[in-house]
Amino acid sequence: MQNIIIIGNGIAGVTAARHIRKNSNHRIIIISAETDYFFSRTALMYVYMGHMKFEHIQPYEDWFWEKNRIELLKGFVSSVNHQKKELLIEDGKVIKYDKLILATGSKPNKFGWPGQDLFGVQGLYSKQDLDLLEVNAPNNKVCKRAVIVGGGLIGIELAEMLRSRNIPVTFLVRENNFWDGVLPEGEAKMINEHILDHHIDLKLSTNLIEILASDDGKVKAVKTDQGEEINCDFVGLTAGVSPNINFLKDSGIHLGKGIKVNKFLETNIKDIYAIGDCAEQLEPTRNRRAVEAVWYTGRMMGETVAQTICDRPTAYKPGHWFNSAKFLDIEYQTYGWVNSLRNKKENESHFHWRHPQEKICITIAFDKDSKQFLGINTFGIRMRHEVFDSWLSEKRNIEHIITHLKDANFDPEFYTHYENDIAEKFNRDFGLQISPKKKQWKRIFAKN
Known part of the structure; x- marks a missing residue:
């Protein structure tokens, strides 16, 4: 032993x-x-x-x-x-x-900002952070405005948390769009709109310069590189981990x-x-x-x-990349690789579809020469992990994905279908005539 x-x-x-x-x-x-x-x-x-x-x-x-x-x-x-x-x-x-x-x-990352250790400044990672948040921002009387620094998943979670207690939030994002180091431009812009729709004061292309202290050593404001001074009682540092x-x-x-x-x-x-x-x-x-x-x-x-x-040496084999998250009330899934504009590979092509009214979209990445499927991002449409995992392993092409997209729909009997609209836009974008395959569902009826 x-x-x-x-x-x-x-x-x-x-x-x-x-x-x-x-x-x-x-x-x-x-x-x-x-x-x-x-x-x-x-x-x-x-x-x-x-x-x-x-x-x-x-x-x-x-x-x-x-x-x-x-x-x-x-x-x-x-x-x-x-x-x-x-x-x-x-x-x-x-x-x-x-x-x-x-x-x-x-x-949580800290980048040496002046005032980053003041009372009222914290990250959101540990149980201690949760306890501290109850002290720093228990309600909108103690915390009349919060500023969040950093445009990633932890930042948007913290914004949603604070808004649930009716605390006004200003969100500083240094990039041109929210999470645009990860998301393609169309998706990032849609999430920008969604954040604003939830009454969060989103300030893009804005960096934190300094956190200012009151006479009693608490946060009173932040300064940005846009020349603004924003009064606040709380600063959430969520610039990654x-x-x-x-x-x-x-x-x-x-x-x-x-x-x-x-x-x-x-x-x-x-x-x-x-x-x-x-x-x-x-x-x-x-x-x-x-x-x-x-x-x-x-x-x-x-x-x-x-x-x-336990004496059974085993190599770590994580398989194809996948992840999921929520942007306020929008569900996000990703399978394989769909790179952002700044990280897009030379041979990587994107097909993007967005619903004309709702905050729903997909982006599919594929090799521009071989047409091999590389990955997919979905927002507001729930998909099946095992289907995309198999398509990635089988190295299916983009036309197969569009044709069989119904097979990946998590619950097509209860969720609105978008496959026909997606295929129509794909055909317009690439001059093709692909028709989505209809999935055959077996219905089992209980015997009386």
């Missing part, structure tokens, strides 16, 4: 612990300074919005950990000594390990943007592994990013490293 230490109780670390327990009798200890128990980080916003209580976003009962012999230690690891296989805890305690899994997650690895700088573990790992999620030090947001792939597969701060990749890495820990 070995001593397996996991630093971090997020989805990656907890998944690793669960799968190690399923396959071994090793002693497992999870160390975290954030909370006593694992919780769903993606659901933090719903606690603030009143849809759930914090205990509702903890998927396991408190007795689960003891029953499964997973020990929990609340504490902050200050250093790793790989020669002695020891961890130093901030309170002075030393813990020995046989194998160490680093699952330390991310931390980066791997939480500062405590490893003198450990001997190879670091880059994150903790560098091979395909087996091993670091350069024997018996030390890294998974989740903090891991940086030395050889990313299928154009995937070296660091992926995504819930499902953390889960997959946890499952994978558990096999290796």
